[in-house]
Amino acid sequence: MTEDTRIARDDRAAVPPRARPSRRRSTLLFLRDLLVIFVVAVLVSFLIKTFLIRSFFIPSQSMEQTLVQDDRIIVNQLVPDVTPIERGDVVVFQDPGGWLPARTEEAQPPLIAAIDWFLAFVGLSAPDSNDHLVKRVIGLGGDHVVCCNALGQMSVNGVPLDEPYVALPPGETKVSRDDFDVTVPEGSLWVMGDNRYNSKDSRYNTETPLKGFVPVDNIVGRAFVVSWPVSHWAWLDNYPAVFDGVDEGTG
Template structure:
């Protein structure tokens, strides 16, 4: 083998090595671009379209069980209207939730949790929000209870199949009330009626138990986790049929 042949082989080997190195760099560059795009898309979806929350209490059983994860449509109420029977997530109107101190975390775990929350894969602020069902809309007259133990909205008695009551109980609320919902506000209640600190129990707060529409983060539309609990969340339009017409 001549010196020229040896030199040619060395050049070819060096060229092949350079190509492999360049291919590896391009692969990692493309991987990084895909990761960044995925993070940005997840952030935009979480910020403007949907986001995940977990259920911190038993107040919505059996519709939602504690520690369930739900997906929330954030286009409600800004672009899509709230309706009677919707399950909504909302910020504390003031005085509904006790003061809470966030537990300290190691910096690495805290950073990881922050990243998951940033892309919408976790919801560390779930404990700062509440999940209830909309019973009264602005202007509605909500009364409980009639002789059959039913609640009525605008004089229309409600037959509520989603309500969980203690055995032997037919009255849908242990507390009687008679309220008219102010403009731009909601009257909300938990499905687990005898274990829900909802609008009925917060009459002593500054807003007297009513929830401003502006506090609504969105409408929950599906239980996403665990898989065994997967379900679409119904707003039971048949239950509230005639309520809006009765409002006149």
């Protein structure tokens, strides 16, 4: 071994410990990176919930069997601002006024309230689901919706609908217990639950200020998937074939 090699090794050995990165500093850097990742993830989740998609749970049986009570759904909030609403869409909307009974907020322990607020902030919880409704769009602005014909079918613009998504009591063939004949105002929708004999939808809100019609401005978005429970996972169809010819109908 040469003298130069020995000196080089001696120099490395002589490097004081304080010149190497400390374990404490490495831990702090790691925690800092975790915090940055967490903050970015929260902000991204907030932006997605605010502008793209958000989650709701189903508070009632009015959409069975398509949606079961307590199912969780993902809602596309680009509808209707970017993508137009279509007949057959399952939509979530704010109460137009008088559809939902008044309810009082239940007090929560501060810790639970804080957790709920955070989960709602990032879109993982929907504490306001009870302030919204979910129904299927049957009529758009200008549509003439009538029920029922001799076969128990509903028609839109004179075109009878064969609705495979409707749940009826055993032995019933009429898709609505009560007959109706309405023309949907422009900028509004006529909506109905799939569980036709157990849904307080447009038919049964005609005494409210908007006569059962839902303003398009009240639409939060279109539900497109059942996300929970896993056993109920499914894409939500708007059944375009059901409404074939409606735009060309005579009204």
